[in-house]
Every structure is written in C-alpha cells, then in structure tokens.
Amino acid sequence: MNMKVNFAGVEFNNPITTASGTFGSGMEYADIVDLSRLGAVTTKGVANIPWPGNPTPRIAETYGGMINSIGLQNPGIDVFIKRDIPYLKECGTKIIANVCGKSTEDYCETVEKLSETDVDMLEINISCPNVREGGIAFGQNPKAVESITSDIKKRSKKPVIMKLTPNVTDITEMARAAENGGADAISLINTITGMKIDINRRTFALANKTGGLSGPAIHPVAVRMVYQAANSVNIPILGMGGVVTYEDAIELMMAGATMVAVGTANFNNPNATIEIIDGIADYMKRTGINDISEIIGCVK
Amino acid sequence: MNKKRYQIISKEIIANDIVSMWINAPDIADKSAAGQFVSVYCDDKSALLPRPISICDTDGKGGLRLVFKIVGKGTKELSDKNAGDGVDILGPLGNGFGEAFDKIKDMDHPDIAFVGGGVGIPPMLISSKSIKGQKNIILGYRDVTFMNEDFSEYGNVFISTEDGSAGVKGNVIDCITKNNLSPDVILACGPLPMLKGIKKYSEENNITAFVSLEEKMACGIGACLACVCKSNETDSHSMVKNKRICKDGPVFDVKEVDFT
Numbered sequence: 001m002n003m004k005v006n007f008a009g010v011e012f013n014n015p016i017t018t019a020s021g022t023f024g025s026g027m028e029y030a031d032i033v034d035l036s037r038l039g040a041v042t043t044k045g046v047a048n049i050p051w052p053g054n055p056t057p058r059i060a061e062t063y064g065g066m067i068n069s070i071g072l073q074n075p076g077i078d079v080f081i082k083r084d085i086p087y088l089k090e091c092g093t094k095i096i097a098n099v100c101g102k103s104t105e106d107y108c109e110t111v112e113k114l115s116e117t118d119v120d121m122l123e124i125n126i127s128c129p130n131v132r133e134g135g136i137a138f139g140q141n142p143k144a145v146e147s148i149t150s151d152i153k154k155r156s157k158k159p160v161i162m163k164l165t166p167n168v169t170d171i172t173e174m175a176r177a178a179e180n181g182g183a184d185a186i187s188l189i190n191t192i193t194g195m196k197i198d199i200n201r202r203t204f205a206l207a208n209k210t211g212g213l214s215g216p217a218i219h220p221v222a223v224r225m226v227y228q229a230a231n232s233v234n235i236p237i238l239g240m241g242g243v244v245t246y247e248d249a250i251e252l253m254m255a256g257a258t259m260v261a262v263g264t265a266n267f268n269n270p271n272a273t274i275e276i277i278d279g280i281a282d283y284m285k286r287t288g289i290n291d292i293s294e295i296i297g298c299v300k
Numbered sequence: 301m302n303k304k305r306y307q308i309i310s311k312e313i314i315a316n317d318i319v320s321m322w323i324n325a326p327d328i329a330d331k332s333a334a335g336q337f338v339s340v341y342c343d344d345k346s347a348l349l350p351r352p353i354s355i356c357d358t359d360g361k362g363g364l365r366l367v368f369k370i371v372g373k374g375t376k377e378l379s380d381k382n383a384g385d386g387v388d389i390l391g392p393l394g395n396g397f398g399e400a401f402d403k404i405k406d407m408d409h410p411d412i413a414f415v416g417g418g419v420g421i422p423p424m425l426i427s428s429k430s431i432k433g434q435k436n437i438i439l440g441y442r443d444v445t446f447m448n449e450d451f452s453e454y455g456n457v458f459i460s461t462e463d464g465s466a467g468v469k470g471n472v473i474d475c476i477t478k479n480n481l482s483p484d485v486i487l488a489c490g491p492l493p494m495l496k497g498i499k500k501y502s503e504e505n506n507i508t509a510f511v512s513l514e515e516k517m518a519c520g521i522g523a524c525l526a527c528v529c530k531s532n533e534t535d536s537h538s539m540v541k542n543k544r545i546c547k548d549g550p551v552f553d554v555k556e557v558d559f560t
Contacts, residue, residue: 024519024522028519032301032302032521050538050539051540053542056516056527057516058516059349059518059526060516061347061349064345064346064348065348066348068518068524070525070526073525073538075537075540215348265348266519266523267349267350267518267520268348269341270302270390270519270521271302
C-alpha cells in the first residue's frame, strides 16, 4: 500500500500537511505530534521583517467554525531561517514555508532568502483577508495573481504553491492566472471573510471587525472550489478548508487535491493530523486501494 | 502530552453560575503548578475551541479541581455533566506563578498578598497553598461570595464586594487600603480593570506584582498567536512586543504587561 504522493515534483510520505497559521512552526506541537509522521509541516506565514499582527480579540468561535484576524504576526525571515528551519529538519519532516508580504518586493526578498535554505516548497499567501496591504489585495485580481506569481517564480529556486482566496466570484479564473504565471501548484481555500457581533456588548467580536471563517462549516465550499480548480488547471492542488476527519481529507482528494492540509481541526484535537493519516491508511486497506494516487480527482 | 478523557468525581454549584468540579486526572494533577490552566474540550462538535480553565486545586491523589463560571455553551455543557461523566482535557498548560515564587524565596519574610477577583479567585487557591510565609488573601466579588472559606487555612482572608453585602464595600484595592495591609508582593488573577488597578497600585507603592491574564484562545499551546498581550519587552517568539498568554503566561510580572 502506497501513501506517498508526488506533489509538483516533490515526494511526500503521505498527503497530509498542516494549514499555515494553525500549527506554528511545528515546534509548538512537538510534545503532542510526532512531526516526522506528517507529509509535511506548512509553517506560519513569514514576511521579510517581523510583523506585530492585529489587536485582540483576534478570534471568535462560530457554529462549527471560528473567525480569526491574527494579522500574520511573525518573527521575520531571518529568525525563521535561523531558528525554525533547523528545528524542523532535525525532526525529519518536510517543510512547506508559507510566505506573506505587503508588496511584490517584500515577497521576493523572503522568497530569495528561503531559496537558499532546506525548505522543500514555498506556499505564497496572496489570500489573507486580515491585512490591509498585500495578502488578499493580490489574490482577488487575476492580473495581479499572474503577475506576482511570475515575479516570485523568477526569484525562487524552490517549487512555488500559490495560496488562493475563496473570496472571489470565479475561483477557476484565479487558478488559471496562477498557472499562467508559472505556479508549480495551487492551494485552496484560505478562509472566507466573516463577521460576528457580540449582542451583549453591542460590538464586533473581533477587534478588526472582520475575520477569516474556518473550520468544518466551510468544508463544502472547499470541496466545491477544489473540484472547480482541479478541472480548470493542470497543476496539482493542495486542498484545505474544514478538514476534521479522514473522510473530509479523502473527499478533497477525490475532488482533485493531491495533498490536503489540516488547520482549525488542530485546535479541537491537537493530534488531528496523525488520526487523519491513520484513518486514510485504514480506509485504503478496507477498500482495497493500493496507491493513494488512485483516488486523486476520481470523482468527475 | 495529549488530550485525554477523564472522569468527573464530583460537581457542586457553589454560587450563581459558579461550578466546582473535581476530576480524576492524575497525569495532569501530578504535574500541575500554581497559575497553570487546562484546555477543556466540548463534546458538542459545533463548539470547536477548547475552553481555557485555570487550575484551582489538586489533592495529591490524582484529583484536579476546576472552578468556573457558566458564560457560554462550552461552560454550560461542562456544568451539565455529573460525577461519572467523562470530559476531554489537555494540560497542564502555561507558565504559572513559578517566577513569582522564586522572587518571594529571595525576599526576607515578605508580606504576600494573593488577590483574586470574581472568576479569577479559583487559581489563587492552589497558589496560596503552594508557598509558605506571611499570607493575606484578598477576594473581590460583585455580590455573592464563594470559596472564601476554602482559603482560610492558607492565610488571613479579606473580602470586598461591589454592593457592600460582605466585607469592604468596593474593590480589592479598597480592601487592601481599608484593612491597612501593606504587601511586599502581590499575586493576582481577575478581570482586566482589577489587574490594571493592581499595576497602578504596585507602581505607586514600588512593590513586585505578578498577574494572571485571560484572553480568547484557540490552540492553548502557543501556536496560533490568538491570545497575545502587549508587552514592554520584545517577545521571544515573534520578536515583536506581543507575549503569548497561553505559553509565555498566563502569569506575567505586571511590569512586563502593557495594558494601553
């Protein structure tokens, strides 16, 4: 039985990674999760310089999900390279480094520095709904998606995954724009912009007013968008959005994802990634699947 | 460490919406230190995030006591459970009053004040129990008192209520001044206005104070960066001035915390 996947030329032991921002740099979970068992750790978004993030409250629970507006707090690329990459390498896990920025130049500076490290792939966040500049500003306009993808590709020595936002009318347009810009892969979906009002305090639950909705509440949206994207481009997909169980992960793979990221579920169950990997293995045994790649995009 | 299911030993409603629960959780209880907390998970999977609840007490026999207020659907679900029921918990988590205790041990017979306000009172029980010395315990309530008798074996208990129905009418600072207490060090947990008051009082009187903070949390283990507080010094995680309440705290030297 083979759970290995080849994703844009990189081989992973299994298709499960973590969704950026929910798993820190892996270190924080190491007391609970054997990081070497993950297909990869996708790290918290890192920028060219440290970012302080947004004011608190930064999160609020919603029915079957949560909204967050962390604002991409991060220590900057230099600390990340010195502290987090060596740690993860020591743990024997593959690394997908998530990159954020406010301008094309910011992204490219970080990408160039990461190109000289041991990370396996880069995931470029052009879809964060919680920062005013950069982030989603790039991700909602196909011309901007294509242009930033192509600029990053010129400067990157690592395979590049462009992370797309679901806050668009036509996801296939953005997926094609990333492909046209030369992306090696795409990942989707980032969070869906939401809002929660505290009716007792008559104010917004989050200091930033809006935040990104994640968790099982958004899973069907993720399945639909992964399916649509998979049927419009030829580059592979890292699917994510409300994956809680192995069934959810398999669903995204059948919709067309080669790899799957687990995010908000880590908060409900810190061991969710490992249980999902074991669940997929059981499912393969039970249903006679010899190679996990048999199910990728099998539902047409 | 991992989230595990533990059995509830007993449950008691000790005041309006305040629940006291003993849980058989030896692997958590044996490692728990004053000021740490646990993440309690809901069985209702529409409520995804763990509820951070401070550790109130341990009994040395594997028992873990949590005292919490019913504030939403997570704490309501927990409060509806009874002896024999299971509950999913991860812990102990966070950085408690250890640094405060180290400072106290370096001082010459200090007058220690343990200050708890409202639902910030429970963690002061294990805290006041965990160190020897001259101890005054100041408990502030809105109206109905609870747990005050539990504290009597660990120090002199002083009470304040906002409505004046018991003890000093006013807040915990009023209680300290009206009882002519002059603490050398304060350990406190309570609502934000109270902690701001403690910061002001400690600065005016040039005394050491440690406070336990609260914020909405998602992971509870330092990964998601939801529960940060502004700090005066650069934090070790993100190299900005945002300490993680769940991991660097919840207890901080009040001098480190920027409440602005």
